[in-house]
Amino acid sequence: MMSKSTLRLAAATAALIGAIGNMFPVSAISQEPGGVPAEPETAVPVEGIVTEVIGQRLKLQLMDGSAAWFTTTLALTPDLVGQGISATSLPAGDTKLLTDVQFSPK
């Protein structure tokens, strides 16, 4: 079993390393769960179809055929699934934030 002092040392080390690592702007180090590095911090127009909604997150089928998850600042409802969407995407944390969101009816 780890001693308390070992535990505290490990926690302090982790915190220190975390603090150093987090000195960089988050957009420069953010990454999606799949291990694909986020794009540079530039706003990108996005168009596609909503295929899934969970909480404040949307999964979109994009015009190029790829699929991706985004977050929004909006309160989302399941009936958005199937609707078209156009927005601006910006890397934010572990994901990408959609702003200027406009939905189009099914």
Added chain:
Amino acid sequence: MLKCIAKGLPLGCVFLGALSSAVGAQTSSQFEPPVETLGTYVLNSGPGLDTGCTFRSGGPLIVQIPVPAIVNPMEIGADGFLINPQKLIDNKVVSSEAIIGFPVFDIDSGANTGGQFAPEIDNVSFNGTFKKVLMGINNQWTDDAIIVPIGEIKFGADNELRVDIDQGNIGAGEFWCMAIDWVAIEFKVAAPFVLAHGIDAQANTWDESSAPGVLSALRPVRPG
């Protein structure tokens, strides 16, 4: 099960609980869980574990870790908590604290967001009690742990480790994700004493006159 003759123990009898199976174990991080033994209980697969990086709406991550009833059932309340933990601590039956280890992934607790949204705030609770906010490193595993009083461990029942993800951005978006690899609960517990006599045994077999030093060797765990 072994017949326990530990009449000197304050609990009457201590027995080994069934250790959970390691079948199906999955370790996502570079941190190996401890080997399961008396006083060390590991959960390495199941709900809440190895979920991939999970955002708030995919959570909370809830992990149920069973700890067997390794003390006399008379010492365990209906809710699984020890009825009088201090007595067992004083008698050196169990340690006063337990360490709960759990590697966590991608904790951006100190991220510089430029004020656009909050850094990652993941709240850890154990058996319904808030313990701390996670700290860690972007896109890396951190071998984290909390220390809890032994009185907060449930015996013969599941213990719940819960992580509420990205609590600093509720209503503002879901920016941060994380995952848990495995959970281990570790504490010290006295191994059971088993006195096995021969066929010529009598009621006084273990008395000092017949077996010098045997019962006195058990005194450290007898009631004071």
